[in-house]
Amino acid sequence: MSQIRKPTEQKVKRMNLNVPVELHNAFKATTAAQGQNMTDILMEFITNYVAKHSPKGRRR
Template sequence: MNLNVPVDLHNSFKAATAAQGLNMSDVLTQYIRDYVEKYTVSGKGKGRRQ
């Protein structure tokens, strides 16, 4: 996946994640997992109501 973000936002995100001892890829991957879980319609009771 390629993502184009402004340089200043990239630098701020990198600094914020580093300050927490994390790396950008791990934080973004977790965000994507959370987003998919929240917005995926499934029969498992997660996501939007059907």
């Protein structure tokens, strides 16, 4: 019998940021209207930003 291995889970770090209430509400409503969530959209933005702006050899 072979063992089934779980995929390795990435460690995560929680980020807190202050956003004006109206902007938060608009962002939440906009992502929900697109069937997405705020975390996924922010992760996509951060990933793209790092890929575009980080010095070579430091991209993750």
